Amino acid sequence: MARAKLIIGRLEHIALPGLGIARVEAKIDTGAYRSALHFQRLSVRRAADGTKRLVVVFQMGGQRTTKVFRNFKRVVVKSSNGETSRRYLIATRVRLNGFTVRTQFTLFDRSDMKYQVLLGRKFLRGRFVVDVSGKHLLG
Numbered sequence: 001m002a003r004a005k006l007i008i009g010r011l012e013h014i015a016l017p018g019l020g021i022a023r024v025e026a027k028i029d030t031g032a033y034r035s036a037l038h039f040q041r042l043s044v045r046r047a048a049d050g051t052k053r054l055v056v057v058f059q060m061g062g063q064r065t066t067k068v069f070r071n072f073k074r075v076v077v078k079s080s081n082g083e084t085s086r087r088y089l090i091a092t093r094v095r096l097n098g099f100t101v102r103t104q105f106t107l108f109d110r111s112d113m114k115y116q117v118l119l120g121r122k123f124l125r126g127r128f129v130v131d132v133s134g135k136h137l138l139g
Helices: none
Strands: 006-009 011-016 021-028 035-038 041-046 052-060 063-069 073-078 084-096 099-108 117-119 128-131
Touching: 006 011, 011 117, 021 052, 021 063, 035 052, 035 084, 052 084, 073 099
Parallel strands: 006 128, 021 117, 035 099
Antiparallel strands: 011 021, 011 084, 035 117, 041 052, 052 063, 073 084, 084 099
16 A cells, blocks of 8 residues: 655755754755755865765754765756756755655755755655645644
8 A cells, every 4th residue: 555645835844953953944846856955165074094074064044063974975966957067965864744864965055045955856756745835834
């Protein structure tokens, strides 16, 4: 028997517990394959053991945190206007109305955009249905 999918709106409040973000508004973007997160600063550093670390400063939801990622890679992302760019890809948990899902995010400077978090189809698939006429349907 198929599991019922939760109906969410085009905007929802989420938490990013692995990043120390208790509450931030996310835009649900069914046109985007991957999810995207705003970063303030990032740098790649070499650890004492010779491995690379991605150091990222996040500023969202009224909170500022710095996180170090051991597992990351660079991917090519095609924007809605057809331009391609290389972005860092990380994985972290998203909490949405009691559901916690580990998902991948590309990191992008979204400081000139209204929403700092986009949740794409990879996050939504098999779990959620989007009611585009509503927002904050989960509270």
